Amino acid sequence: MTILYFSLYHFIIEGHKGVIGTIIVNSEGLPIRTTLDNSTTSLYARLLRSFTTLARSAVRDVDPQNDLTFVRIRSKKQEILVAPENNFLLIVIQNPSE
Amino acid sequence: MSFRRKKGAEVEETLKRIQSQKGVQGIIIVNSEGIPVKSTLDNQSTVQYSALIHQLVMKARSTLRDIDPQNDLTFLRVRSKKNEIMIAPDKDYFLIVIQNPSA
Numbered sequence: 516m517t518i519l520y521f522s523l524y525h526f527i528i529e530g531h532k533g534v535i536g537t538i539i540v541n542s543e544g545l546p547i548r549t550t551l552d553n554s555t556t557s558l559y560a561r562l563l564r565s566f567t568t569l570a571r572s573a574v575r576d577v578d579p580q581n582d583l584t585f586v587r588i589r590s591k592k593q594e595i596l597v598a599p600e601n602n603f604l605l606i607v608i609q610n611p612s613e
Numbered sequence: 614m615s616f617r618r619k620k621g622a623e624v625e626e627t628l629k630r631i632q633s634q635k636g637v638q639g640i641i642i643v644n645s646e647g648i649p650v651k652s653t654l655d656n657q658s659t660v661q662y663s664a665l666i667h668q669l670v671m672k673a674r675s676t677l678r679d680i681d682p683q684n685d686l687t688f689l690r691v692r693s694k695k696n697e698i699m700i701a702p703d704k705d706y707f708l709i710v711i712q713n714p715s716a
Contacts, residue, residue, distance in 0.1 A: 562676045569672050573665040574693045577658075587690035590677050611687075 521605055522548065533610040535593060540564060542602035551608075563597050563606055571599070628653070631710060638696060641709040643667060650706070662698075666709055670702060 521539050528537055536551040540560045549556040571583040586597040589611055596607040624642075631640055632653055639654040639662075647667030652659040670689065677684045689700040697714040700707055 558680060562679055566672055566676050570669060570691050573669055574691065576665055577661060578695065581693045581695045583691065583693050585690075585692035587688075587692075588673050588677065588686065589688035589690075590684045590686055592681065592684045 518547075518603075521600070521603060524605060528607055531609075535608040535610065537608070538604075538606040540604040540606065559595075559606055559608070560604075563595065564604060567597055567599055567604060624651070634712075636713040636715070637710060638713060639709075639711045641666075641711075643707050643709060645705050654711075662709060662711070666698065666700060666707075670700060670707060674702075 528534055536549070536555070538546050538551065538556055538559055539548040540563075541547050544560065544564050546556045546560045551559070566588075567583070567586060570586055574581050574583045583599055586595075586599075588595040588597075592611070594609050594611045596609070598605040598607075628640055628642075628651070631637060639658065640652065641649050641654065641659055641662055642651040643649050643663045643666070647663055649659045649663040654662070669691070670686070673689050674686050677686055686702055689702070691698045691700075692714065695713075697712050699710045699712070701710075
């Protein structure tokens with residue numbers, strides 16, 4: 516169910532202007548769908564999985580009843596959006612919006 | 614007014630303005646070492662948030678630099694079921710705003 520949901524998201528998001536790439540990472544940290552090349556995909560998957568884990572534990576440390584729903588990392592050159600769902604990750608890399 | 618005092622007053626005003634926005638639960642200013650220098654929250658929450666977010670900002674920065682050493686963090690937004698934490702890093706400080714996004 517989650518894979519279907521994500522795949523749909525994937526196709527919809529890809530059409531958006533300014534989207535540089537999208538990656539879906541499964542619960543084992545393996546990228547299962549991507550629009551980027553292999554090495555870039557692996558790099559993003561690994562780094563963002565690690566970051567998301569830290570963000571999630573920070574949220575839970577403050578309130579164990581709470582949970583992470585979304586992360587937005589903005590930088591000078593791009594914006595990275597991460598949506599965690601059931602241990603999967605949907606990663607969208609886009610141009611920083613104005 | 615001396616320059617220092619004027620700057621101090623500006624900071625206070627900005628904090629008040631942010632605090633008065635609907636949904637804002639707290640504001641913390643943390644220095645580059647992760648030490649909170651100003652906060653609208655109680656001590657315990659301030660210390661806890663500061664430590665956790667400092668770690669998170671360091672991680673976000675290193676993540677971005679691993680991808681592209683020329684790049685740097687300009688903003689970070691961590692959304693959870695109950696609230697949203699926005700972090701604006703600066704050269705010497707970072708500003709943390711905790712808000713209830715549905716307000």
